[in-house]
Amino acid sequence: MLFLTLLVTTGFAQEVGFYAQVNSDKITLGEAVRLQLTVEGADVDQPIEIPAIEDIETQYLGISSNVSIVNGKYSSSKTFNYQLFPLKTGVYQIPSIETDINGKTYSTRAILIDVKDSTAPPTQAVSQAQQQEEAGIKDRVFLVVKVPKNEVYVNEPLPVKIMLIAGGLNLSDIQYPEMDTTGFVMGNFPKPAQYEQMINGVVHNILEFDTVIYPTRTGELLLGPATTRANLIVQAGSRFPSQRMNGLFQDEFFRSVFGGGQRKAIALTSNEEKITVRPLPEDGKPANFSGGVGNLNFKVEASPTNVKVGDPITLRMSILGSGNKQSARFPDLTDLEKDFKLYEPQIKDEGSERYLEQVIIPKRADVTEIPKIQFSFFNVDIQQYQTIARGPIDITVKDLEPGERLNVVGLNNQTVAGAEESLGEDIVFIKDAPGQLIKKGARFYKNALFYVFVAISFAAWVFLLIYYQQTQRLQTDAVYAKRMMAPKKAKKGLLQARKFIDENKKQEFYDTLFKTLQHYLGNKLHLPIGTVTLQTIKSHKKFDGVDKDIIESIRHIFEESDLVRYAAGQITEETMNNSFAHAERVIDYLERNMK
Amino acid sequence: MKKIIFLISFVLMLSSVSFADMNKQEASSIFDRANTAYQQGNYTEAIDQYESILAGGLESGPVYYNLGNSYFRKGRAGKAILNYERARELTPRDRDLNFNYKHAKKQILSEAGSSGFIQKLVASHTSFYSISEMVVCVTTLFLLAGALILFSLYLKWPMRLVINIGIVLDILLIIHIGGLVIKSQDMNNAAIILETTAAKFEPREDSTTHYKLEEGAKAKIVKTEGDWVKIKRPDGKLGWVFKQALEPI
Numbered sequence: 001m002l003f004l005t006l007l008v009t010t011g012f013a014q015e016v017g018f019y020a021q022v023n024s025d026k027i028t029l030g031e032a033v034r035l036q037l038t039v040e041g042a043d044v045d046q047p048i049e050i051p052a053i054e055d056i057e058t059q060y061l062g063i064s065s066n067v068s069i070v071n072g073k074y075s076s077s078k079t080f081n082y083q084l085f086p087l088k089t090g091v092y093q094i095p096s097i098e099t100d101i102n103g104k105t106y107s108t109r110a111i112l113i114d115v116k117d118s119t120a121p122p123t124q125a126v127s128q129a130q131q132q133e134e135a136g137i138k139d140r141v142f143l144v145v146k147v148p149k150n151e152v153y154v155n156e157p158l159p160v161k162i163m164l165i166a167g168g169l170n171l172s173d174i175q176y177p178e179m180d181t182t183g184f185v186m187g188n189f190p191k192p193a194q195y196e197q198m199i200n201g202v203v204h205n206i207l208e209f210d211t212v213i214y215p216t217r218t219g220e221l222l223l224g225p226a227t228t229r230a231n232l233i234v235q236a237g238s239r240f241p242s243q244r245m246n247g248l249f250q251d252e253f254f255r256s257v258f259g260g261g262q263r264k265a266i267a268l269t270s271n272e273e274k275i276t277v278r279p280l281p282e283d284g285k286p287a288n289f290s291g292g293v294g295n296l297n298f299k300v301e302a303s304p305t306n307v308k309v310g311d312p313i314t315l316r317m318s319i320l321g322s323g324n325k326q327s328a329r330f331p332d333l334t335d336l337e338k339d340f341k342l343y344e345p346q347i348k349d350e351g352s353e354r355y356l357e358q359v360i361i362p363k364r365a366d367v368t369e370i371p372k373i374q375f376s377f378f379n380v381d382i383q384q385y386q387t388i389a390r391g392p393i394d395i396t397v398k399d400l401e402p403g404e405r406l407n408v409v410g411l412n413n414q415t416v417a418g419a420e421e422s423l424g425e426d427i428v429f430i431k432d433a434p435g436q437l438i439k440k441g442a443r444f445y446k447n448a449l450f451y452v453f454v455a456i457s458f459a460a461w462v463f464l465l466i467y468y469q470q471t472q473r474l475q476t477d478a479v480y481a482k483r484m485m486a487p488k489k490a491k492k493g494l495l496q497a498r499k500f501i502d503e504n505k506k507q508e509f510y511d512t513l514f515k516t517l518q519h520y521l522g523n524k525l526h527l528p529i530g531t532v533t534l535q536t537i538k539s540h541k542k543f544d545g546v547d548k549d550i551i552e553s554i555r556h557i558f559e560e561s562d563l564v565r566y567a568a569g570q571i572t573e574e575t576m577n578n579s580f581a582h583a584e585r586v587i588d589y590l591e592r593n594m595k
Numbered sequence: 596m597k598k599i600i601f602l603i604s605f606v607l608m609l610s611s612v613s614f615a616d617m618n619k620q621e622a623s624s625i626f627d628r629a630n631t632a633y634q635q636g637n638y639t640e641a642i643d644q645y646e647s648i649l650a651g652g653l654e655s656g657p658v659y660y661n662l663g664n665s666y667f668r669k670g671r672a673g674k675a676i677l678n679y680e681r682a683r684e685l686t687p688r689d690r691d692l693n694f695n696y697k698h699a700k701k702q703i704l705s706e707a708g709s710s711g712f713i714q715k716l717v718a719s720h721t722s723f724y725s726i727s728e729m730v731v732c733v734t735t736l737f738l739l740a741g742a743l744i745l746f747s748l749y750l751k752w753p754m755r756l757v758i759n760i761g762i763v764l765d766i767l768l769i770i771h772i773g774g775l776v777i778k779s780q781d782m783n784n785a786a787i788i789l790e791t792t793a794a795k796f797e798p799r800e801d802s803t804t805h806y807k808l809e810e811g812a813k814a815k816i817v818k819t820e821g822d823w824v825k826i827k828r829p830d831g832k833l834g835w836v837f838k839q840a841l842e843p844i
Contacts, residue, residue: 185639216637291635326636427698428691430633430664431657434626435686437619440654445730454734461741468748 016041016101017077020094020108022084028116029137030169030232033084034061035094037108040077042101048080051095057085085264086115087137137232140167143177143270145224151276155293155324156380157212160186162226162270164207167199170233172263177209177270179226183277184213185326214293214324215277226270231263280378284385288331292377294323300373300390308398309365312343317373318355323380325354331373336360339367346426365399479526486523490516490587497580506564506571513583514561517554520587524594534558542594550589553582617651625651626658633665641665656686663695672703673789673810680787680813680844687725703811720770721778729775736768784816786826786841794834798823805834816843 017040022033037048047060061081086092094111146161162177176189193208215221280293297320302313315333319325333342345358360370369392376387444450474481493516500509522529525540534555537543543551560579564571629644645662648654659682667675679696686692724732743764747757788808795802798820806828808814814826823835 181639182643183640185637216632216635216640425698427664427667427695430630430661431691432630433657434623434648435655435657437622437648437653437655437658438685440649440652443727445727457738457741461745464745465748468745 016104016106018099018101018106018108020097020111022094022111022113025112026114026116027086029086029089029140033086033113035082035084035111037080037082037097037099038077039080039099039101040075044078044099044101048097048099050082050097053084053092053094055087055090056092057087059083059085084113086113089115089117091115137169137266140169141165141171141230141232141266141268143226143228143268145179145226145270145273147223147273147275150274151278152215153278153280153293153378153380154216154218155214155280155291155327157214157294157323158275160211160213160223162209162211164209164228164230164268165199165204166206167202167204171230172233174207174230175228177226177228179224179270181213181223183217183219183221184215184223185324186213187211214327215275218277218279221275221277222272223275224270224272227267229265229267232266233263286376286385286387288374288387289376289378289385290328290331292319292323292325292328292375293380294321294325294377295379295381296321296323296325296328296375296377298375298377298388298390300393302370302393302395305393305395306398307362307395309362309400312359312361313340313370313395315358315360315370316355317358317375318353319375320353322352323377325349328354328375328377330356331375333358333360333373335371339363340370362395362397365397367395367397369394482523482526486520487587487591489523490520493519494580494583494587497583501573501576501580504573506568506576509576510561510564510571510579513557513579517557517583517586520590521554524590546593547589550586553586557582557586617648617653619653622648622651622653626661629661629665633661633668636668638665638668642669654681654685656682656689656692658682659685660689660692660695663699667695667699671789672699673787674842675699676703676811677787677789677842677844680785683722684725684782684844687723687728693722700811703809717774717777720774721781724774724778726775726778726782729771729778732771733768733775736764736771740764740768782844784843786814786816786824786843788812788814788836788841790840792836792840794826794828794832794836796834798825798835802835806832808834808836808840814841816841 017038019038019040021036021038023036024033027033035050037050039048045063047063050058052058059082061083064079064081066077066079084094092113092115094113096107096110098105098107100106142165144161144163144165146163147158149158152158162179164171164174164177179186189209189211193210195206195208197204197206213223299316299318299320301316301318303316304311304313307313317330319328319330330345330347336342340360340362343359343361345356347354347356349355372389372391374387374389376385378384379386474484493512497509497512497516500506500512518529518532521527521537522532525532525537525542527536527540534551537554538551557579560571560575625644625648629641629648632638632640632644642662642665645658645665648658649662659678663675663678663682666672666678676696676699679692679699682689682692683696740761743757743760746752747754788810791810792808793804794806794808796805797803808826808828812828814828817825817827817833819825819838822838824838824841825833825835826841827833
């Protein structure tokens with residue numbers, strides 16, 4: 001309470017102040033400056049906006065408050081913290097910053113910051129700083145794609161180096177580079193090499209990714225650009241100049257112990273390399289050319305070489321050396337089929353070797369050798385086609401002992417168990433035809449017509465069901481059938497009566513009108529026709545609540561029908577029309593109101 | 596009235612007709628080129644070509660199958676399984692496809708615990724049909740059941756015959772509706788993990804790892820938040836993974 005009292009009584013006495021300060025006005029490129037804007041004697045909560053400064057990235061860090069009471073004098077301040085990160089060397093000016101406090105405008109003084117090149121030797125720092133004034137961070141970290149030559153044959157192996165070069169800056173979390181390799185097949189990156197190299201008198205750290213690419217089509221192709229991402233370690237202030245801590249890879253431990261810096265993500269893009277890919281020459285191309293390109297070698301081994309008829313021999317053919325082995329086909333062995341049964345080969349890659357293992361089984365005891373096998377490829381070193389021949393390999397094949405079972409599958413149509421038919425497992429080959437191509441994602445059950453079809457089918461089904469029930473009831477429920485048929489019959493009767501009006505047949509008209517109404521009421525009230533009189537109708541419980549006008553109309557029709565028998569002369573066409581209208585009104589009313 | 600019916604039919608037809616960017620002849624020739632690249636061992640080129648057919652708005656079981664093979668040869672088994680899964684929706688009874696699918700899964704996924712007889716039966720039923728085929732089956736069975744009721748009424752079929760046929764239809768309907776529901780739930784928001792990754796408790800890189808997801812594993816996308824996706828493993832465990840680590844089927 002005492003504290004609050006002091007605060008209230010002394011608070012108004014403090015003058016309002018607005019100041020700017022930086023933790024250092026001389027830094028090296030790659031470091032950041034901490035800018036503090038302090039407001040004294042006023043309560044400001046919103047961060048103060050800083051004008052944009054060219055080539056400096058600004059980041060708001062947060063607010064801190066300070067309250068002090070010294071010798072009974074109370075003072076309070078709020079400090080807004082910012083980090084300024086220069087992107088180039090040079091002298092920068094943080095301009096005067098203005099803000100409104102309690103309706104009055106306050107401003108800070110302008111501050112100069114000198115950003116020097118971090119790689120300049122101390123003795124020449126000033127002169128080099130001037131020369132490299134415009135050197136930006138991206139000039140100190142860059143990605144380069146290098147190839148030993150720009151003209152190659154199709155499928156020729158081409159070594160590629162992707163070099164990440166950093167001069168005096170710390171990087172971490174470097175990603176493996178990615179590269180646009182349209183028209184090339186690219187190998188994987190092994191672990192990159194790291195070394196230092198002097199470039200223009202400055203030590204640069206280099207991270208080198210080596211791989212090999214194989215062009216798959218001829219023409220002018222573009223390799224790259226390669227891209228990668230990394231984090232630049234940014235030191236706040238100059239307490240721990242980052243470039244002096246260690247090498248390219250900043251050590252997490254040291255950074256955490258000594259305060260460390262912040263990470264700034266950077267993306268790097270390399271140059272492109274134009275590669276001219278020539279087709280392989282047609283001159284001297286062997287008929288059995290394998291498609292292999294490079295400086296290749298070829299080996300053939302067979303084991304065991306001493307077998308009985310039906311025993312398997314494993315023939316192993318290997319393609320070695322430097323070059324595109326993936327594009328090389330192994331020699332065709334169909335010529336061996338007259339002496340051997342051949343099983344499906346297995347092709348595998350092991351290190352720099354690509355090999356094929358094929359089980360061959362001698363069919364007869366008189367087979368003495370595995371014939372010569374030839375492998376042809378294009379040697380890029382001598383720029384000529386080259387053929388390597390291996391074999392023949394001598395083998396000894398003995399006949400089976402009497403009673404011994406032949407253990408070959410499929411020889412002379414004899415099926416004998418023994419040799420494993422399945423020697424490995426791999427995926428089944430691709431399909432020859434694209435099949436039925438449809439619009440992507442198109443499924444008939446997503447089509448509106450399908451739902452229309454289902455809805456129509458359901459509606460038809462419901463209709464047929466109701467129709468059946470209706471028909472059944474009409475056939476079995478006489479009361480219901482009479483009631484349902486009453487309006488139909490009445491309509492027919494009225495039509496007939498209308499005809500008699502037109503023909504001016506008074507007697508026939510009233511007979512028809514009376515009968516129509518009598519039958520209608522009989523069916524509707526389930527009364528025998530002969531008992532339908534005005535009295536029976538009025539006393540029927542279904543007639544409770546029926547309008548008096550309607551009963552009056554019925555009475556009118558019945559009386560008119562009687563009158564015509566005795567005084568037909570009094571009946572005019574108008575009287576008939578009037579009676580007809582009464583009948584129509586009665587039937588219409590009862591159809592609407594009587595179930 | 597006739598005019599109105601015609602107009603409605605026409606609008607419905609228009610709403611159902613849509614066009615792909617690529618014609619089928621063009622797609623066939625790209626398919627052939629991709630096959631040639633594959634046979635020459637140029638799998639990257641083959642992948643590019645097959646993908647271009649899909650980018651052109653067309654698809655088929657063999658396109659996904661061959662694309663799956665190409666990814667498998669490139670050592671990207673997760674992508675291979677993803678494309679085999681897509682192919683299975685179009686050509687579910689292709690024996691080569693099912694063999695390759697199982698083979699690719701066997702190469703990268705550790706053996707899951709053996710499932711019971713019922714689970715195996717359900718799995719074999721749902722994998723035998725595509726969703727489209729299941730919809731056809733269910734619709735046809737419903738129509739047959741409706742027709743059976745009408746025939747029994749109008750043609751006075753013997754009650755015993757109607758009951759026997761009705762029981763058979765009901766059993767088939769229950770099996771197919773159940774299969775359709777299970778398959779739809781299985782395929783809805785399903786995704787394949789493209790690279791072995793860690794599922795985190797929270798969508799942050801420095802969050803604690805909850806469990807590991809193997810390449811080619813199936814998971815359900817629960818929701819997406821920025822670069823992170825919340826997924827559910829078949830055993831019900833939830834976790835957050837990077838969006839790039841998976842792709843919806």
